[in-house]
Amino acid sequence: MNYRHIFHAGNFADVLKHAVLARLIVYMQQKDKAFRLLDTHAGIGLYDLSSMEAQKTGEWREGIGRLLAAELSPPAASFFAPYLNAVRELNPDGGLTYYPGSPKLARMLLRPFDRLSAMELHPDDARALARLFEGDYQTRVTELDGWLALGAHLPPKEKRGIVLVDPPFEIENEFERLVDGLSRAYRRFSTGTYCLWYPIKKAVPAPAFHEALKALDIPKMLCVEMTVKSDREATGLTGSGLVIVNPPYTLKEELHAALPDLRRVLAQDRYASHRVVWLRGEDREDV
Numbered sequence: 001m002n003y004r005h006i007f008h009a010g011n012f013a014d015v016l017k018h019a020v021l022a023r024l025i026v027y028m029q030q031k032d033k034a035f036r037l038l039d040t041h042a043g044i045g046l047y048d049l050s051s052m053e054a055q056k057t058g059e060w061r062e063g064i065g066r067l068l069a070a071e072l073s074p075p076a077a078s079f080f081a082p083y084l085n086a087v088r089e090l091n092p093d094g095g096l097t098y099y100p101g102s103p104k105l106a107r108m109l110l111r112p113f114d115r116l117s118a119m120e121l122h123p124d125d126a127r128a129l130a131r132l133f134e135g136d137y138q139t140r141v142t143e144l145d146g147w148l149a150l151g152a153h154l155p156p157k158e159k160r161g162i163v164l165v166d167p168p169f170e171i172e173n174e175f176e177r178l179v180d181g182l183s184r185a186y187r188r189f190s191t192g193t194y195c196l197w198y199p200i201k202k203a204v205p206a207p208a209f210h211e212a213l214k215a216l217d218i219p220k221m222l223c224v225e226m227t228v229k230s231d232r233e234a235t236g237l238t239g240s241g242l243v244i245v246n247p248p249y250t251l252k253e254e255l256h257a258a259l260p261d262l263r264r265v266l267a268q269d270r271y272a273s274h275r276v277v278w279l280r281g282e283d284r285e286d287v
């Protein structure tokens with residue numbers, strides 16, 4: 001396990017993932033009933049962007065750095081507000097030093113009766129995460145293989161929840177594990193909202209991944225993708241995608257309204273693109 005998220009915290013892929021996660025949490029809170037967020041690959045929770053590691057790649061400058069400084073249209077400003085407000089709250093002096101990973105962002109948004117379960121397999125990262133939430137009765141951090149949590153920790157006892165699956169894609173069969181993990185989890189907890197992250201870069205088999213997902217017997221799956229540059233020259237990440245199972249019914253429209261602004265802000269060349277399509281369900285003909 002070589003992957004350390006500190007090198008990538010706040011990059012363009014984190015921006016899309018965390019903005020959508022924050023929206024999903026806000027939607028859950030439209031009902032008074034408690035819910036649980038299960039974060040299967042949680043990382044360390046809080047990132048110091050002034051650290052040597054974050055400075056070395058500087059990826060956050062092309063991600064949250066750009067978005068935080070941007071002028072946004074009203075629909076985009078409203079879409080990104082829960083996420084950007086959390087980032088601003090962590091940086092009360094107006095700069096950008098601290099960046100919330102998914103568990104920290106989620107925790108900042110939870111109501112006193114909502115719960116967070118966070119899994120992290122890297123021992124150092126799991127320890128750092130446990131320290132961050134020490135004494136917090138709403139949060140449980142476990143040093144555990146997140147793929148196992150998709151079985152053992154579902155359904156949550158609240159019977160309402162969001163499951164974020166954000167693996168590092170260090171090993172070859174991560175797409176297969178995502179499909180298999182979702183399939184197992186959905187059998188145990190079919191009313192949950194799932195958010196699966198995946199990379200977009202040259203030679204990454206996203207179409208095959210989508211086909212495998214479509215073959216699962218899951219009726220509502222929305223896919224959102226954004227690329228920030230062409231993959232002709234680049235060998236690394238050029239974009240990222242999210243598959244959202246059981247999305248809130250307004251999410252697609254909101255993404256349609258907000259993503260043109262995000263693309264404008266994050267674009268690194270003229271080939272930046274975005275799309276929001278149903279893989280299964282609703283107006284499936286747009287796939």
Ligand SMILES: C[S@@+](CC[C@H](N)C(=O)[O-])C[C@H]1O[C@@H](n2cnc3c(N)ncnc32)[C@H](O)[C@@H]1O
Pocket residue numbers: 001003004005017040041042043044045100101102103119120121122125144145146147166167168
């Ligand atoms: C992309 S990072 C997570 C970032 C985090 N979700 C966020 O948005 O802030 C992936 C994390 O998964 C951890 N990891 C790798 N394999 C794992 C596994 N099988 N179970 C749980 N965590 C794992 C890595 O150590 C890394 O911290």
